Amino acid sequence: MAEEAAASTPPQSSAAPLGSSVIPIVNKLQDIFAQLGSQSTIELPQVAVVGSQSSGKSSVLESLVGRDFLPRGSDICTRRPLVLQLLQTKRKPDGSEEEYGEFLHLPGKRFYDFSEIRREIQAETDREAGGNKGASDKQIRLKIFSPNVLDITLVDLPGITKVPVGDQPSDIEARIRTMIMSYIKQPSCLILAVTPANSDLANSDALQIAGNADPDGYRTIGVITKLDIMDRGTDARNLLLGKVVPLRLGYVGVVNRSQEDILLNRSIKDALVAEEKFFRSRPVYTSLADRCGVPQLAKKLNQILVQHIKAILPGLKSRISSALVSVAKEHASYGEITESKAGQGALLLNILSKYCEAFSSMVEGKNEEMSTCELSGGARIHYIFQSIFVKSLEEVDPCEDLTNDGIRTAIENANGPLSALFVPEVPFEVLVRRQIARLLDPSLQCARFIYDELIKISHRCMVNELQRFPVLRRHMDQVIGNFLRQGLEPSETMIGHLIEMEMDYINTSHPSFIGGSKAVELANQQIKNSRVPLPIRSKDGSEPDKALTSERSNKSRAILARQVNGIVADQGVRPVADGEKLPSTGSTSISTWGIPSIFGGSDNRTSVKESSTNNKPYSEPVHDAEHSFSLIHLREPPTVLRPSEDRSETQAIEIAITKLLLRSYYDIVRKNIEDSVPKAIMHFLVNHTKRELHNVFIEKLYRENLFEEMLQEPDEISSKRKRTQETLRVLQLAFRTLDELPLEAETVERGYSLGSDPTGLPEIHGLPTSSIFKWKWAPLHARPLSHSLSVSHLNVKLCRSSELLQPKLAYRQ
Numbered sequence: 001m002a003e004e005a006a007a008s009t010p011p012q013s014s015a016a017p018l019g020s021s022v023i024p025i026v027n028k029l030q031d032i033f034a035q036l037g038s039q040s041t042i043e044l045p046q047v048a049v050v051g052s053q054s055s056g057k058s059s060v061l062e063s064l065v066g067r068d069f070l071p072r073g074s075d076i077c078t079r080r081p082l083v084l085q086l087l088q089t090k091r092k093p094d095g096s097e098e099e100y101g102e103f104l105h106l107p108g109k110r111f112y113d114f115s116e117i118r119r120e121i122q123a124e125t126d127r128e129a130g131g132n133k134g135a136s137d138k139q140i141r142l143k144i145f146s147p148n149v150l151d152i153t154l155v156d157l158p159g160i161t162k163v164p165v166g167d168q169p170s171d172i173e174a175r176i177r178t179m180i181m182s183y184i185k186q187p188s189c190l191i192l193a194v195t196p197a198n199s200d201l202a203n204s205d206a207l208q209i210a211g212n213a214d215p216d217g218y219r220t221i222g223v224i225t226k227l228d229i230m231d232r233g234t235d236a237r238n239l240l241l242g243k244v245v246p247l248r249l250g251y252v253g254v255v256n257r258s259q260e261d262i263l264l265n266r267s268i269k270d271a272l273v274a275e276e277k278f279f280r281s282r283p284v285y286t287s288l289a290d291r292c293g294v295p296q297l298a299k300k301l302n303q304i305l306v307q308h309i310k311a312i313l314p315g316l317k318s319r320i321s322s323a324l325v326s327v328a329k330e331h332a333s334y335g336e337i338t339e340s341k342a343g344q345g346a347l348l349l350n351i352l353s354k355y356c357e358a359f360s361s362m363v364e365g366k367n368e369e370m371s372t373c374e375l376s377g378g379a380r381i382h383y384i385f386q387s388i389f390v391k392s393l394e395e396v397d398p399c400e401d402l403t404n405d406g407i408r409t410a411i412e413n414a415n416g417p418l419s420a421l422f423v424p425e426v427p428f429e430v431l432v433r434r435q436i437a438r439l440l441d442p443s444l445q446c447a448r449f450i451y452d453e454l455i456k457i458s459h460r461c462m463v464n465e466l467q468r469f470p471v472l473r474r475h476m477d478q479v480i481g482n483f484l485r486q487g488l489e490p491s492e493t494m495i496g497h498l499i500e501m502e503m504d505y506i507n508t509s510h511p512s513f514i515g516g517s518k519a520v521e522l523a524n525q526q527i528k529n530s531r532v533p534l535p536i537r538s539k540d541g542s543e544p545d546k547a548l549t550s551e552r553s554n555k556s557r558a559i560l561a562r563q564v565n566g567i568v569a570d571q572g573v574r575p576v577a578d579g580e581k582l583p584s585t586g587s588t589s590i591s592t593w594g595i596p597s598i599f600g601g602s603d604n605r606t607s608v609k610e611s612s613t614n615n616k617p618y619s620e621p622v623h624d625a626e627h628s629f630s631l632i633h634l635r636e637p638p639t640v641l642r643p644s645e646d647r648s649e650t651q652a653i654e655i656a657i658t659k660l661l662l663r664s665y666y667d668i669v670r671k672n673i674e675d676s677v678p679k680a681i682m683h684f685l686v687n688h689t690k691r692e693l694h695n696v697f698i699e700k701l702y703r704e705n706l707f708e709e710m711l712q713e714p715d716e717i718s719s720k721r722k723r724t725q726e727t728l729r730v731l732q733l734a735f736r737t738l739d740e741l742p743l744e745a746e747t748v749e750r751g752y753s754l755g756s757d758p759t760g761l762p763e764i765h766g767l768p769t770s771s772i773f774k775w776k777w778a779p780l781h782a783r784p785l786s787h788s789l790s791v792s793h794l795n796v797k798l799c800r801s802s803e804l805l806q807p808k809l810a811y812r813q
């Protein structure tokens with residue numbers, strides 16, 4: 001009997017001491033993550049049982065558990081994945097034992113009667129998959145608490161079936177294979193590939209599907225069932241030795257209860273005894289004792305599981321810790337709930353201040369969350385100023401919208417009734433003013449762009465933090481929007497002033513201005529260099545002869561040269577008055593008009609201007625009694641007068657000079673505007689907002705009667721907060737649970753070997769750790785080192801502290 005009892009509790013007796021410390025933690029983690037439901041992304045190690053239908057999967061599971069609890073019967077099969085968590089419990093002090101099961105779908109309900117568990121599995125299967133052999137991939141989760149089990153999580157999966165029966169769809173095989181694959185393809189899953197000994201191992205469905213999921217065979221254990229019903233004269237020796245289909249982790253042969261045993265209500269305990277007898281009585285299996293029987297399978301499973309868990313734990317831990325960090329961050333973004341007025345006020349004030357800081361730092365480019373893939377904040381403002389505004393102004397040709405005719409018209413208009421003698425300043429001033437006025441629009445547009453940017457920046461500030469306060473966000477957006485609009489007005493006014501200032505005083509004494517004489521010189525140069533003869537038409541419109549053309553052209557040049565020198569000696573030109581000073585060179589001098597003249601010399605004008613075409617005087621014979629000659633009648637002047645089409649070289653030079661002057665002066669103004677407009681925008685809009693925003697917020701939003709309204713949270717946020725809080729709690733629990741591990745596993749993972757020195761303290765790489773211990777340990781934990789501290793405890797601490805590992809590395813060097 002005593003022998004029987006021992007055999008009836010195989011898993012416990014075979015439990016590896018190391019395993020008992022790792023597996024409970026994994027089980028605990030599984031429970032922890034089960035609380036998160038589908039949110040859990042961390043896969044924990046488990047053992048899945050796969051094989052064809054009726055290969056003996058459920059029987060193997062039952063034997064491992066040591067209890068009868070799975071639905072049985074000749075036509076009853078597994079139709080939903082059953083996740084079975086075996087949890088080892090302590091025996092009661094009086095030696096009695098308590099075994100019970102609990103379903104996840106029936107929390108708190110303990111099933112002490114295992115046949116009731118079986119019924120519940122069956123009923124729950126029917127609830128989801130129907131009563132007529134239908135299958136479903138929805139799990140049934142069951143925990144078995146017993147002093148007679150090892151801590152293992154097993155998954156019983158539906159058997160691979162070929163022929164659909166009952167309500168099964170025609171593609172049942174493919175569906176079940178997909179379902180099985182979804183479990184066993186996980187690298188954290190160990191595969192128990194069950195094949196009956198009385199079938200062809202080379203054609204085993206179990207080995208085939210396991211091979212697909214685990215081609216290297218690191219996670220697959222072969223299980224050969226039904227050794228007792230093999231053909232007489234045959235045995236499974238070669239199968240178990242891996243000589244038929246080699247398997248890295250090897251095979252274990254088992255003998256489960258037959259259908260007859262079940263019908264006769266033979267207990268598992270009895271079955272295990274019978275199994276032991278079976279192997280003992282067959283000499284062929286004597287030398288394979290470590291590969292035969294359910295207890296050996298349990299032991300093997302446990303060892304492999306522990307190794308497997310050890311291998312994946314470091315990764316699991318780092319995944320949990322990174323999940324912890326991101327969930328903690330998300331949770332923090334939902335903030336705390338504050339009820340009191342004082343608390344609300346402080347919170348509001350804090351938000352407003354932080355917002356202003358965030359706004360300023362974005363504008364200044366000091367924001368920590370600054371993007372590395374695109375320009376943002378202040379950098380965009382700089383781009384608008386330099387690459388849009390300045391560049392656009394630089395690309396503008398001040399003469400581009402001025403035709404030569406236009407310039408001539410302006411010149412003739414400016415001359416008034418007099419003929420032009422000098423290249424006149426008035427048309428230059430008129431035209432340059434017109435060009436300066438053109439700078440107003442782009443300058444205003446630039447201000448608007450910056451305003452838009454500031455609005456964008458304001459929307460990007462504290463996006464996450466303000467998610468929970470949509471009302472406050474709306475009000476803040478409103479306040480900052482109004483405030484920015486208010487800031488836009490003075491900047492626009494200032495820009496208007498800047499342009500007006502430029503228009504009001506054309507400073508021809510500006511040191512960078514080309515000046516009249518230089519312009520004349522250049523214009524002459526240009527005309528000379530252009531070989532195209534100037535079209536000079538005769539008054540009747542016919543082409544002049546070449547001699548005349550050249551004569552006129554020379555004459556024009558001569559006149560112009562004299563104009564520059566202030567000497568006019570051509571015919572029809574007023575002679576130089578007495579006392580008038582005649583500058584001997586063409587340098588710029590002060591004109592007699594009272595403003596700095598762009599040309600030197602007097603304001604003497606000549607009437608060389610020709611009237612418009614069709615404006616010829618005509619005469620009609622008129623008889624007068626006294627003087628007998630005919631009266632001369634003038635033609636009415638036309639309503640619209642255009643400058644003469646006659647283009648003399650003088651006029652060409654005048655136009656060229658005007659253009660040169662325009663370009664030169666425009667350049668000066670453009671530079672001023674390029675410099676002062678951004679300054680005005682920065683002063684009146686950008687920096688003003690930075691300086692005053694906080695005050696404006698306080699003035700508009702910090703009102704006690706508004707606290708409640710401003711800090712209103714949407715329901716969605718409070719539920720998100722609750723959910724992340726729960727996830728955080730679970731992850732923290734998981735992290736702490738992993739911290740409880742005696743991290744020998746990690747130590748080995750990281751390549752540190754353990755030994756011991758004569759002091760009884762463990763050693764790392766042959767160096768006594770006691771010195772490290774005294775040196776670093778005591779201050780860290782504020783309690784003296786006790787020699788009674790277990791080796792594993794010390795390992796844990798040593799592994800956790802990177803600081804502690806550093807001195808060891810230094811030692812080794």
Ligand SMILES: Nc1nc2c(ncn2[C@@H]2O[C@H](COP(=O)(O)OP(=O)(O)OP(=O)(O)O)[C@@H](O)[C@H]2O)c(=O)[nH]1
Binds near residue numbers: 052058074257
């Ligand atoms: N003689 C003998 N019969 C066995 C053995 N293992 C299982 N059986 C019998 O084979 C039949 C099928 O066993 P199960 O454990 O239900 O097989 P299963 O793989 O779980 O079946 P499904 O869940 O339907 O896929 C039952 O009648 C078992 O009693 C064994 O080792 N020897």
